[in-house]
Amino acid sequence: MAAPPAQRAAGPRVRRREWLHVLAAAARTPRGITGAGLALLVVLVAAIGPFVAPHPPLAFVTVPGSGPSSKFPLGSDILGRDVLSRVLDGGWQLLLMAAAAMLIGVVLGTAAGIAAAQLRGWRDGLIMRTVDVVLAFPQLVFALLLVSILGPERWLLVIAVGFSHVPQVARVIRAAALDVSERDFVKAVEITGVRQSKLMSGEILPNLLTPLMVEAGLRLTYSIVIMTGLSFIGFGLQPPSPNWGYMINENRIILTTNPWAVVAPALLIAVLTVGLNTFTDAIARVALGIERGEKLIVEAAVTGAVTDIEIPA
């Protein structure tokens, strides 16, 4: 009775590792190429930089605040250290910490959001009102508060920034999970009497792929911004080890003699965040089918179930 294979939807749509397919699809759009290119450029600088830096980042090598020269292409900083070497060496820590903070924020925020959506009732109220209270503080201020309580240790900094993401992520994920939890396929499993935790992890979570990917991209960008922000005001990574945020702060005074000491790290941060954001945008667009423009609703079936055709490229 079953229809022959020829009549089925064409093309294998692989669901395991679907996030990889979304990434790949996003990377094929112009927007995605631009974003990924910009971000990867900076990531490359941060990753390879420490190995190719011409001078030790902490060594005092020349006159403080001197402009670019053949030996020091980006000049020297306020204490006479090589700006190029410090820029090359000052990114990897920041990136790793930002990524770690993003993971903490997305994992905890997702757990809280799904739980609130699925459990409903007083637990939803408790989770979301807590979230509301935290949201009342600007994220940087909240992170600052945590850092000032926890102290400026590197791992405490990661935890503080990660925590500051939780409310935002929880809000977005709860909204998406509310939609999924009302769908029949969740009810169909629910009436077999499985545990709530299994419903959340097995049925709801896998259907939140799109918002999760977008949130991860956004939170990574925010992590970088907040980490550099904290460093700028002296609460982040402590000197003398180089980092882009603190470099902008300490070299403000020599902006007139060697602007590169400020501009170079600022430029890297700007390119990285713009690139990440653009790529995240591409992911969101691909996931919504906007960028593809090839999804076409052909016929609404009897009660609004929609069949779509995919046009071979």
Next chain:
Amino acid sequence: MTEPEGLEAPGRRMENTARPPSRLVVQGLTVAVAGSGAAVIEDVSVEVAAGEVLGVVGESGSGKTTLGLAMVGHARRGLKIASGSVRLDGTDLLSLPPAELRRLRGAAMAYIPQDPSSAINPALRVGGLLTEVLAAHGRTGPEAQARLAEVLTEVGLDSRPALLSAYPHQLSGGQQQRVAIAMAFACRPRLIVLDEPTTGLDVTTQRTVLETVARMCASYGVAAVYVSHDVVVVGELSHRVAVVYSGRVVETGATTDVFGTPAHPYTQGLLRAVPSPERSGRLVGMEGVPPRPGQRPRGCSFAPRCPLVIERCTVAMPELIPAALAGQLARCVLVETGQAQAGALAAGPAEPDLAEPQESAAAPVLQITGLDAFYGHRQVLFGVDLTVPPNTCVAIVGESGSGKTTLARCVAGLHTNWTGDLRYGGQPLPAGIRRRSKDVLRGIQYVFQNPYASLNPRRTVGGLIAQPLETFAGRRTRVGDNQILDALRSAALSVEVVNRYPDQLSGGERQRVAIARTLAVAPALLVCDEVTSSLDVSVQAAVVELLRRLQQEHGLAMIFITHNISLVRSVAQQVVVMHDGQVAESGTVADVLDHPRAAYTRQLLDDVPKFSAAMTGASDA
């Protein structure tokens, strides 16, 4: 039975020879996907005369909506009209500049879309909606006001201030659709295209809307095109019909000819799948879906699904050639070779041998006494009594809002706000899933209405069926386990779907997977909630037939919920008619459908669209 010819459609048996000149002439029309050039509809030629209703019928995905839109010179985004012509009274719509086309739309031609609630501006009041249409075509002032009142009266609404100042959401679905019809007729168009205007409406509302459409088309003498998947509605309303499959017209002619003696196997299949409240013939479905644009086979598009396929079918697309009756054309090699067998309605197998309901003393599987259910403080069920004996299917029939789904959800444990006595196997049934034992949860299985929503898109078919098995057996189940494969086989699916994801399956296949998932755990009571309402009629027939067979073979107790009273005979032994949260009538299927006692049941039966005597007469011959 009542007189089936309920609609005013004067001259519905219009003679082909005496047809007035055609008002709408579509020739060689091809609409293709803008990027790839894959044809959505291909080489379609139809004609409609003034005062005539042309029915365009086909399954979802056949391209009938695309055709309907192309007739008013429109192609949806992503599509383009590639070739052909659409002439309205000699004017080629496709060569008109956009401004000119816009002037004609609404004035000379109108389109009534499927869902009125999404097609009319929710921010305008009824008066404003009509005034806007009239003003757009230069009618303002008292003349427009008079016309507005006139057309509202004609569609059976009055022009009281209360209605004119109502917003669309304050109207019922039937009233909304009548407002849409009034808007379409306001400027006295010459051509009107109706795209499934009654889908989603209850039978009684559908009846009044169909009567309005028939009356309006006749009194205005418009050329009307009625697009629908519902062959019976088209049969009732139209003079001539074009059966569309996979973007091509496969059969066309006078409605009585095409539906009385269908020449094309597809038309025959469509007709065989139609349930009837009067006949209890076994339904014969057509599995599969029309091939998608760009993936159509080389020969006849219908060949992969055709029961009569021969080798020649896969060689080349057959031409549309004259069939048995004058003016009847069909696109099939069997017609060419004179082997076409007519008489689809008669071709259905004999009565389904539904076991007589057992009046014996066997303890009922489910007994409901005095069930009251609430949403918040609003009561939706009032003292409902229901008994499901073993090995019996009880159909619950009612319109939307009758409380039939709430009843099912109370039984399944999804709705917990109720009082009354529910007994399953003699034991009281607690409200809510968490308070029920594993045995009860396993015993009562529920199949959801919409198979597009009830299967987790991230799980394979095997994973979907393994889930309840694991929950109830408490051990890991592998995707290739025999229990899973057996469940697939009993739901008439091939075992190779086990590794597929739901969106790689057709609607009918998805619903079979949902059924297989419940069968895997060997339930005692199967609750089927409108399981066919989101499927095409041809697929619905196959699914209903499957349920009937499973119920008989496995000796299941079953609750079959439907708004379609025509389906009842094909699947159930007992029936409960629900109205406004109460049981209007209950009894054996034969008693209730042949000798309805409640006025409401009689009305439901009268309002079901039926084939005219001419067509069923032809089938009886």
